Amino acid sequence: MSAPVIAARGLTKRYGKATVVDGIDFDVAKGEIFGLLGPNGAGKTTTILMMLGLTEVTAGDIRVLDHDPVREPLAVKRRVGYLPDQVGFYDNLTAIDNLAYSAQLMGIPARERGARIDEALARVRLADVGEKRVKTFSRGMRQRLGLAEIVMKNAEIAILDEPTSGLDPQATEEFLAMIEALKHAGVSVLLSSHLLDQVQRVCDRVALFQAGRIVLMGSVAELARQVLGAGFVVEVEADAASDLDARFGAIPGVSAVARVGADRYRLTADRDVRPEAARAVVAANGALRRLSVDDPRLAEIYNRYFQNQSSREEGKRDAA
Amino acid sequence: MRREGSPWAGLRTVYVKELTDHISSVRMLLLAGLIFIIGCTVVYFAIDNIRQTTAEDPFVLLKLFTSGPSVLSLVFILGILLPLMAIALGFDAINGEHNRRTLSRILSQPIYRDALLAGKFLAGLTTLGINLLCLWLIVVGLGIRLLGVPPSGEEIVRCLAFLMITLAYAGAWLAFAMLLSIVCRSAATAVLVGLAAWLFLTLLWPFLAEGFANLIAPADPRYALLGLADPDNIWWVQILRRISPNQLFSEAATTLLAPTTRALGAVYIDQLRGAVLGAPLPLSESLAIAWPQAVSLIAGVIVLFVAGYVAFQRQEVRA
Numbered sequence: 001m002s003a004p005v006i007a008a009r010g011l012t013k014r015y016g017k018a019t020v021v022d023g024i025d026f027d028v029a030k031g032e033i034f035g036l037l038g039p040n041g042a043g044k045t046t047t048i049l050m051m052l053g054l055t056e057v058t059a060g061d062i063r064v065l066d067h068d069p070v071r072e073p074l075a076v077k078r079r080v081g082y083l084p085d086q087v088g089f090y091d092n093l094t095a096i097d098n099l100a101y102s103a104q105l106m107g108i109p110a111r112e113r114g115a116r117i118d119e120a121l122a123r124v125r126l127a128d129v130g131e132k133r134v135k136t137f138s139r140g141m142r143q144r145l146g147l148a149e150i151v152m153k154n155a156e157i158a159i160l161d162e163p164t165s166g167l168d169p170q171a172t173e174e175f176l177a178m179i180e181a182l183k184h185a186g187v188s189v190l191l192s193s194h195l196l197d198q199v200q201r202v203c204d205r206v207a208l209f210q211a212g213r214i215v216l217m218g219s220v221a222e223l224a225r226q227v228l229g230a231g232f233v234v235e236v237e238a239d240a241a242s243d244l245d246a247r248f249g250a251i252p253g254v255s256a257v258a259r260v261g262a263d264r265y266r267l268t269a270d271r272d273v274r275p276e277a278a279r280a281v282v283a284a285n286g287a288l289r290r291l292s293v294d295d296p297r298l299a300e301i302y303n304r305y306f307q308n309q310s311s312r313e314e315g316k317r318d319a320a
Numbered sequence: 321m322r323r324e325g326s327p328w329a330g331l332r333t334v335y336v337k338e339l340t341d342h343i344s345s346v347r348m349l350l351l352a353g354l355i356f357i358i359g360c361t362v363v364y365f366a367i368d369n370i371r372q373t374t375a376e377d378p379f380v381l382l383k384l385f386t387s388g389p390s391v392l393s394l395v396f397i398l399g400i401l402l403p404l405m406a407i408a409l410g411f412d413a414i415n416g417e418h419n420r421r422t423l424s425r426i427l428s429q430p431i432y433r434d435a436l437l438a439g440k441f442l443a444g445l446t447t448l449g450i451n452l453l454c455l456w457l458i459v460v461g462l463g464i465r466l467l468g469v470p471p472s473g474e475e476i477v478r479c480l481a482f483l484m485i486t487l488a489y490a491g492a493w494l495a496f497a498m499l500l501s502i503v504c505r506s507a508a509t510a511v512l513v514g515l516a517a518w519l520f521l522t523l524l525w526p527f528l529a530e531g532f533a534n535l536i537a538p539a540d541p542r543y544a545l546l547g548l549a550d551p552d553n554i555w556w557v558q559i560l561r562r563i564s565p566n567q568l569f570s571e572a573a574t575t576l577l578a579p580t581t582r583a584l585g586a587v588y589i590d591q592l593r594g595a596v597l598g599a600p601l602p603l604s605e606s607l608a609i610a611w612p613q614a615v616s617l618i619a620g621v622i623v624l625f626v627a628g629y630v631a632f633q634r635q636e637v638r639a
Contacts, residue, residue, distance in 0.1 A: 045638055052428055054637050074325035074430045082428035088421025104333040105429035146425070 003066070005030050005157055005188045006051060010060035013046050020046045022212035023060060028157075028190055033183050033202050036192040037298065038209030044192035045085060048159055051190075052082055065156060078106070081150030085161040087142060091135040095126060095145055098134055102149050120152035124178060140171035147178055150187075158182055160191040164198055176202050196298040208302055216305060224296030225270055227305045233294040234267040235260075236277050240286025247280040263289070323432070330431030334439025335446075342409060342447040351405045352451050358397055359455050360462070365389040367466050379600065381471045382478060382577045384463045394459065395573045398486060399566050400522060403493040405451070407514040409444045410497030412507040414632060419507065424637045437632050441498060441625060448490045456483050474603055481607065482576045488617040489569040493518075495624035502631045521564040529560035558585050562613075565620055572613035575606050584609060 004027035013021040021043040028034040036044045049055040051064050053073030062069060069076045089098045099117045108116060121127045124144040134142065143163060150158045163179065164172045179202055183189055193199045200206065200220050208216040208223075216223050224232075238244065248257045248267055256268040267273060274291055281288045342348050366388045370380060377383065385394045414437070417423040427433060460479060464471065471479075497514050504510040533556035543550040561567045575581045579600035601609075 049424075049638060054424065054427055072324045074329065074432070077428055078430040080428075082425070084421065084424040084428070086421055087425055089425075090420070090422060101333065101337055102426075102429055105330045105426065105431055107329070107430065149425070 002030050004028055006034075006062070006064050006190065008047075008051075008060070008062045011047065011050060011057065011062050012059040013043070013050060013055070014058045020212055021050070024207075024212075024214045026207050026214060026217060028188055030188055031183065031186060032204040033179065033189040033191065035199055035203035035206040036190065036209060037196050037199070037203075037206050037302075038194065040194050042209035043212040044209055045161055048082070048161055048190075048192060051159065052077060052080065079155060080157045080159060081153045081155030083143070083146040083150060083158070083160045083163060086166070087146040089134040089137075089142060089145060092133060094131050094133055095121065095137070095148075096130045098145065099149060099152060103152060106153055108152075116152050120148040123151050123181075124148045138171075140167050140175070143167065143171075143175060144178070147175075147182075151182070155187060157188045157190065160189065162193055163191055164193060164195060172198060196302060200295075200298040206298065208298075208305075210306075216301070220296060220298060220301075223298075223301050227301045227308070228296060232269045232272050232296070234269060234273055234277055235290070235292045235294070236265045236267065236281065236288070237261075237263055237290035238265075238281045238286045238288045239263045240281060240284040244281065244284055244286065247284055248277060251276040251280065325430075325432075327432045327434040328438075330429070330435040331439050331442075334431075334436055335443050338440050338443030339446055342443060343450075347408055348447065351408055352454075355397075355401055355405065355451065355455060356458065358401070359394060359459065362388045362392055362394050362397055363459050363462055366393070367463070370467065378472070379475055379478075379579055380467060380469050381460065381463050381475045382579070384459055385479075385482065385577045386574065395570060395577065399489075399570050399573075402448075402486065402490045403518045403522065403566075405448060406444070406490050406493035407497045407511065407518065409447060410440075410494045411501055411510040411514055413440045413444070413498045413501040415501045415505055415507050415510060418505065427637055433632055434629070437498070437629055441494065444494045444498070445487070445491050448494065449487055452483060452486055452490070477603060478576050478579070478606070481610075482573055485569065485572045485576065485610070485614055485617065488614065488621060489565060492565050492617055492620040492624060495621050495628060499624055499628040499631065502628050502635065522566045525564045526561055526567070529563070530557050532560050533557040555585065562616070565617060568613040568616050568620075572610040572617070575610040575613075579603075579606055581606070581609065584613075 006026075006028040008024055008026050010023045010025060011021055012019065012023050024043075024047065026034075036047060038044060046055065050057050050062055051069055053069035053076060057070055064076045065079055067075045089095075090101070093101070096117055099120065100113060103113045103117060118127065118130070121130050124147050126141060126144055126148060129137070129141070134145065137145065147158075147160075147163075158179075160179070164175055167175060176199070179189055179191065183202075191199060191203070203220070205217070205219050206223070207214045216227070218226070236244075236248070244265060245257050245259065248254060248265060251267075251269070251273050253271050253273055254267050254269045258266045258268075260266050267277060272293055274293055278288060278291055363384055366384050369387050369389075370383050387393055388396075412419075414423070417426065417436075426436065456479070460471070496517070497510070500510040500514050501507070504513060533553055537550070537552040537556045539550040539553040562571075571584050575584065580598055582601065
């Protein structure tokens with residue numbers, strides 16, 4: 001793996017006595033989508049602002065593209081695009097004028113500006129409303145215009161703060177697809193969100209925040225294995241003469257088989273065992289009616305983790 | 321620790337954008353219209369006045385600024401209205417960006433906060449300057465046209481110096497309004513605080529200053545018996561009044577526009593020895609008298625801007 005594009009070590013932010021970010025460590029690799037997830041007020045936005053040099057670091061170290069955002073904020077901000085939570089634009093200007101203003105601040109030469117603005121607007125599918133005032137834009141369009149700004153900047157890292165909150169399901173889907181397109185264009189993406197299940201699909205790796213600390217970090221499947229014991233739940237609906245329980249139980253990787261209905265079985269496994277399950281049904285001369293897999297849900301992982309922790313603490317208290 | 325890169329990167333961009341915004345804003349049109357209408361009216365009356373009362377005056381053009389219907393001279397009107405204009409231009413400079421949620425997006429571009437603040441201030445100052453220059457040209461033009469007297473070189477220089485002082489006065493209020501826009505998160509609060517300060521300093525403070533002076537240095541009754549004012553008391557009144565920029569502005573303007581002004585404070589008899597009363601002072605002497613006031617106004621601009629700068633640098637950008 002190449003050097004990480006963002007590296008935080010013991011990053012801490014205090015406001016007076018309140019510690020908002022408490023000694024967090026994480027790396028974001030080049031070209032991945034990394035999610036900072038957790039409830040509101042867990043310290044995600046503060047972490048992001050520290051990466052951009054927009055707020056001071058109390059302790060610890062953060063490097064972005066091998067620059068220190070505190071000492072060299074311009075070098076960082078030239079190469080990093082930022083989409084703030086509920087991004088705002090100048091309502092009385094058109095989308096193109098808004099982008100032109102940012103383009104000037106970015107120092108894009110005048111002769112390239114027009115072409116880059118048009119290209120960016122086309123990428124986020126706002127090309128036909130470029131001449132309209134931002135006043136008339138919906139929340140989703142503003143969000144996309146913010147993304148256009150990052151595209152126009154040719155940013156190497158895109159930092160998106162709560163990119164999907166407040167969007168309707170269709171706009172969310174569209175926006176997530178655009179984030180993935182950004183990744184395919186070679187941009188490393190760091191996004192924060194409190195909507196765990198909504199963004200888990202696009203994230204390669206996630207860091208789960210709780211009260212200023214990262215409590216869990218890794219890919220969703222890894223976390224599921226770690227917290228839920230197994231990552232995949234496969235549901236099979238089939239009828240067969242012989243007993244399917246034993247056959248399912250023999251599949252390597254399956255840790256539990258539960259019968260949830262007359263002909264329905266639920267398999268818990270550490271990987272996707274659908275092919276083996278299908279084979280088992282066929283081998284038993286059964287009729288396979290339904291075969292589905294539930295992806296582990298991040299929210300469930302998150303909640304389970306805290307349940308486990310509190311029960312462990314209770315356990316400790318009982319032992320004492 | 322030295323910052324990397326120029327703090328002025330992006331200054332021009334911010335400046336041009338803010339200037340465009342100001343000049344095309346309804347708010348600005350309204351205020352400019354108001355000041356032009358009032359200015360023209362006052363000058364019209366001033367010309368009427370001058371025609372009736374002045375037979376011969378080497379500085380007749382300057383009288384356009386200082387005379388008018390009763391106390392309502394152009395200098396007086398500007399002293400009252402300029403702060404309003406400046407507050408209107410500056411009260412939502414920073415908190416407006418906050419509330420529109422554009423601040424963090426703009427600051428995530430490769431510029432320092434310096435450029436944003438300085439660009440906004442310079443744009444506001446330019447807008448005020450353009451308005452003042454237009455007003456000034458209208459007054460001087462009308463004066464030449466209606467009075468039929470060509471201005472002398474000295475008159476023009478005095479007028480230009482007055483224009484500079486006016487700009488410094490407006491700049492001080494603009495810097496104050498921008499400071500408020502940084503400190504107050506809500507634009508409405510900033511406007512109310514600004515207007516309160518304006519009312520207090522222009523209307524109430526002259527009277528309060530007198531009250532405070534009487535507390536600090538009560539007038540000696542022996543002077544009163546002689547029908548004279550106590551110089552100590554007068555000195556305190558004047559010093560306290562000068563806390564208000566309005567007082568500084570009107571003192572400097574009077575000195576420049578009325579060349580017969582010899583001193584701004586109490587005049588002692590021995591200072592008048594050898595003086596030809598009513599004779600105009602040369603330009604250099606008038607400038608020397610107005611200099612402390614001018615410097616105070618410019619210092620006010622700098623101090624208020626720096627206060628805003630420090631507050632803005634330390635401010636959290638998150639909404």
